Amino acid sequence: MSNSSVAPFVKWAGGKRQLIPQIKERMPEKYNDYYEPFVGGGAVTFELLPANALINDINKALINAYRQICNAPEAFLKAVKKLDEEMWEDGKEYYYSLREHYNDKLMKAEFDVELAALFVFINKHCFNGLYRVNGKGLFNVPYNNSRRVSVDAEVIMATSNYLQGVTIIDGDFELACKDAKKGDFVFIDSPYAPLNPTSFESYTKEGFDIESHKRLANLFDELTARGCYCMLTNHNTDLINELYGNKGYKIDVVSVKRMINSDASNRVGEEVIICNY
Incomplete structure (x- = not known):
């Protein structure tokens, strides 16, 4: 393919x-x-x-993102677009508020479209794109001062199409x-x-x-x-x-x-x- x-x-x-x-x-x-x-x-x-x-x-949060992009690409894109468009004047404060929300959902094991969108947003706006968690499993990487959009819709749709035939497990x-x-x-x-x-x-x-x-x-x-x-x-x-x-x-x-x-x-x-x- x-x-x-x-x-x-x-x-x-x-x-x-x-x-x-x-x-x-x-x-x-x-x-x-x-x-x-x-x-x-x-x-x-x-x-x-x-x-x-x-x-x-x-990494269950990572695999949740794969699954959501595979199964619900439109809903995923809508959720990411909302996060990108709602960014506050203070990007740093906005990033940390979303990071806290992400960690809260992670602790509740809410593996849904919103968590996948938060996961990708945070990945694009954290320092060096590094995924790191502390001893409690909470994501703790600081903000990278970027305000760029989180995803390319065309890439997400093409990736979703390919993932239809892939077995995805965690x-x-x-x-x-x-x-x-x-x-x-x-x-x-x-x-x-x-x-x-x-x-x-x-x-x-x-x-x-x-x-x-x-x-x-x-x-x-x-x-x-x-x-x-x-x-x-x-x-x-x-x-x-x-x-x-x-x-x-x-x-x-x-x-x-x-x-x-x-x-x-x-x-x-x-x-x-x-x-x-």
Whole structure:
């Protein structure tokens, strides 16, 4: 399937837009079903537009946005337009009032069109498009002083059309891959292993610790044994090389710009693309 209007509707930490060329040149020539257990902003899914796809993320607010755009694009666009048009003279005060309302709905688990609209508005108007929550699961990123519109209606409608044929779930990455079988392609863009082993930042209150990385490496081995094509991207760290090295997997190191970093000098780094084929 191809539609040049389909594109990510949120900015996401660790998003793979800049790695698309390196990912595409390493894709298997043919595959059956497509699985992405850590979809995030969906840069890879929306580039490839696979016909039989399952996308998953543990972030329920993010997946709610995917579902609302899939199932109720007109209502979603109307709700976002209302938020954009009602912005007060004081954008900062308006942003924090909406952030508080968003967190209130999140605590009540009100996963509806309004929450999806708030989610996308806040993503476009928060610092660096970063999704970060505190220990209570409350979104706490400050305002970025932007007053731009939150979405492109054409992109949302094209994305909604594509998502009609996609299975969208929110849960653990192992469950997301339970039906992956021989000949299927699994693209794994897990939360980054920390560059500093003592710092694990999380974008969901559940977090993704060293044990999670070990469990994911075991899943990669299991999917390999099933005959799935697997590709995994992460920081080029000792932990990742320990977990995937010496197993016969192809590990390529690529240079990247780190978009989300307050210190510009730290915005260049290395990532690995690991393939089992």
